[in-house]
Amino acid sequence: MFGKLLGALALAAATVASAQAQPVKVGVVTTLSGPAATLGQQLRDGFALGIEKLGGKLGGMPVDATVLDDELKPDVAVTKVRGLLESGKADIVVGPIFSNILQAIFKPVTESGAILISPNAGPSTYAGRACAKNFFVTSYQNDQPHAVSGQYAQDSGYKRLFLLAPNYQAGRDALAGVKSKFKGEIVGEEYVPLTQMDFQSEIAKIAAAKPDAVYAFMPGGLGIALVKQYRQAGLANIPFLSAFTVDESTLPAQGDAAIGFYSGASWAPNMDNAANKTFVAAFEAKYGYVPGSYAAYAYDTAMLLDAAVKKAGGVADKAKLAAAIETADFASTRGAFKFGVNHYPVQDFYLVQVVKRADGKYQTETRKKVFTADIDPYAAQCKMN
Template identity: 60%
Template sequence: MSKMTKLALALLTATALTGAAHAQDKAQDKKVKIGLIYTLSGPSALLGEQSRDAFLLAAEKLGNKFGGLDAEIIIQDDEQKPDIGVSKAQQLVERDQVDFVVGPIFSNVLNAIVKPVTASGAFLISTNAGTSNLAGKDCNANLFVTSYQNDQMHEVSGKYAETQGYKRVVLIAPNYQAGKDALAGFKHSYKGEAAQELYVPLGQLDFSAELAQIAADAPDAVYAFLPGGMGVNFVKQYRQAGLEATPFLSAFTVDETTLPAQQDAALGFMAGSNWAPDLDTPEARAFTTAYEAKYKRVPATYAVQAYDAAMLIDAALKKTGGNLEDKDALRQAMKTAEFTSPRGQFALGDNHFPIQDFYLTKVVKRADGQFATSYVETIFDDYKDNYASECKM
């Protein structure tokens, strides 16, 4: 036998052994197994880290007991690739036999893993992505969402632009599905003129061309949906292009994951959100303080949504008295679970998407030198998404 085949044989045996090791410990009962699936490598890893850290913070706060059950938490990295996400999700539900899968960050990964997770009987709690199909026609009894429906964050700025009486707004987003949804969401609540709709290639570095176009157009305001590194680049280049006087509205473009790089360049920029670290509630203060103390960074909306996923599981299991077997009872308990979110008002609608308040936030420099978003005003109160009526569940 050649070395080559020996090697392959050894590797296959190794898989078998890890498999067997995993298979052994599944007989343990009276334990809740939770799988986290987040993007933890690559350029967007920070978002996944924020979520994971907040979930673990919640687990720590609960003494690692969810509804009285000891928890085993398994963390997986989806690498921001849908097929890897599916593979990891299948690993969680088939090998680890988890009761809950929590995650992911990105819409395309969510769309890909909904079926394999929910078909296995496990519950999927999406803590960031919330696509319109899953809120509406493709809603799923075993899917719960603690974040938002994707359009909503954009509707906040649209509504604000409308009430401010801005006549002409330039909209800019990457040319992909979430970008198109974003601009549609903004226009849903903004009735003025979209002076220009700029779609830029995904991952574009330099925005000088678009900024020159915007400056030439002299709009009343700019609305930007440029997540991650694109947002950092755009914001850093914004003032330099002579746009300092033009109001900057956004979603996912200035938040606690990008502000460490944007800093002063983003001061005063506005964003629609369901969270601000300085919300004036005891839960928000406690959460922000604990998170910052432990992880040395300011929690963004990704963090608080994952934290609430843990609280949701805890509250539901308390209701069922730790019963994981009766799925219908557990589902009902999750739907009606009561806990106080750091975000304030929070409940789940019939389509398992949240009904919550949305805020306008503004970038400030805090007394300790950190940059963060800060609550300005509540734009929507107990706001339900636009697709809930399409959901037949």
């Protein structure tokens, strides 16, 4: 339970079932070990804040939440998730951060009959032919945030791009997203291990290639290392485009090295709607740091589930609950929100830029809407049955 595993969240009271109602059992799968732990912390904190704002309930029912650290290891994630499912402790699984972990737990969760909702990972794998009735994504399809930079590079008249990403599903989706919109020359395309922290070899290749711009998808610790080394190498004259490389999870460590760098996103802390203002203010007051998209989408997931559980009259009938989730009748931090036929969001995307706030903290802010009500490129392949 949140209260047991995460005492700082003070949710013990929210996770105790009352005599009148059975609890909604939720497994939260996230990365809380290693360089990527800052991302997992955001997901955990965003979801926990949502449950707290809802009075410790979903749809009026008490919540029994168990947090699992997947350690960014697919085999560990599968073992822990299977244990949770076999013990009957999950009506709903929320998570994870990384697409390779999602690919590992997808079958165990969906075949168990539980609802699986990803507040971050959105691989192409399950957006098309492998879509499932009890699987939902509240963030994006992986290609989409990266396509923002591809479109921006195209619109800006750049002719030559150098691309960087980790060597896993989301990395391949990321660069596919950029290339789907950018029609110029790709002068370099490098895939690195998810554990890489030294980018001197890649930086040397960038310097030699002399591209018009660099595009990098490097989440968590990879992004911290790359941005610092990029600045130190004196390459700031080459425009730096990205997604999840310079965001609220990495900016505290990147500091001034990230100022001015661009990214693609469907959310930023400065978005002007009531739900988002409430979320950002409450998050910073409780946790003392600026929330990123990982936290915002997890908070949205809690609000979505509250509306769906209420509409379905509980969680016993999973088909009824899935149908209620499909309607997405809640106030999102992004404003307008709805699911497409494949249970991935149809939403707007923006070019955002890193700024330093008056209080010395860093955040991204929207600069330009690039796509309106964007539907991911795999949705047409989904035949939900």
